[in-house]
Amino acid sequence: MALAVLALLFERPMHPYELAATMRERRKEESIKLNFGTLYSVVQSLEKRELVRVKEVVREGRRPERTIYEITEAGKLELQDWLSELVSVPVREYTGFEAGLSLLPVLEPGVAVRLLEERRARLEQGLAQAEAAWGVAVKDGLPRLLMIEAEYVVVLRRAELEWVGGLVEEIRGGSFDGLEMWREWHRRIGDGLPMEAEEG
Template sequence: MARKVRNLLGLAVLAAVAERPMHPYEMATVIRERGKERDMGLKWGSLYTVVGNLHRHGFIEVAENARDGARPERTVYRITGDGRRELQDWVRELIAVPVHEPPRFEAGLSVWVALDPDEVIGLLRQRLARLDEENAAQRAALEAHRRQVPRMFLVEAEYDLALREADAEFTRGLLDELARGAFPDLRQWRDWHAEGGDLTGN
């Protein structure tokens, strides 16, 4: 469905203020502490624009204008009934409706024959090394968070790690096939680059 606010930062803001009223700086702090910045690919430069849009569409409202000492006045927002319904409906859609968004790696694989197989092998080795390093760091971070944060706030991080580990295992298997020369049509692929011919053999 078409949403009045489509930026995922809007979803993160609604989830934050559903807990308690907050000013935008506190929203950003809570969202960062829970790792939503990574999960949703958030762009912080649009935070105040998103908050303004949520307010304009009636999903949040001003609770108070607060001042702490000599600091500038801050507007504290709370979620409205419409905002809570929008949050719940948005979450239902994200969980229940699968959307295929081809990742960059998939796009690259779809045209990888443009490169020589030996170059592809080298690139896959680079990719695998990075994945293994990043996955190890992510596993360690997840374990650290588990000691402080309830699992209900970490499930998306577990899902992301599972996807990345599956990516690494696929890459490892593909690399092994290519490096051992067991990949079907590898000779034809090499000859095509060596001779500038047609992969179909014509």
């Protein structure tokens, strides 16, 4: 949230309500974990750290006063450093799916195939929704520059969908390397034996 606030104030000074409206308009909640209820406290925290400052306080008609914030020079440096690291340095991200794959042998092969097929169906649905949202944004005139993260999500989902589909076909078709060992483990477990035969 703090990064998104700095990035928007880099564009122009805004009040918190305008910050939230712009994030929603650009669908930033799909790529950044946003909690709009904490927006004011995030802005106040950035102000305490002297990364943003009050530019002016305005009142329009009978509306309450609105405080307009702008980014400081220190804020611009922080934004550049933070973004540079996010864009240039790959970090190890531990996903739930990767953890599940690492423990896949616990499931019987047939069960694993069924669950992977469920994932494939959900991926197809998610991909269709992501492509539709991307299409709406393009139709609304948002340039690619402001939706590049949505494109990235679509590319990742397409790649995962293709990979999961291939994995399902390999297991189902019998060409998956280690499939017989996997089946044997479950036969032994069904017979009350350890997964691996004892030596000697």
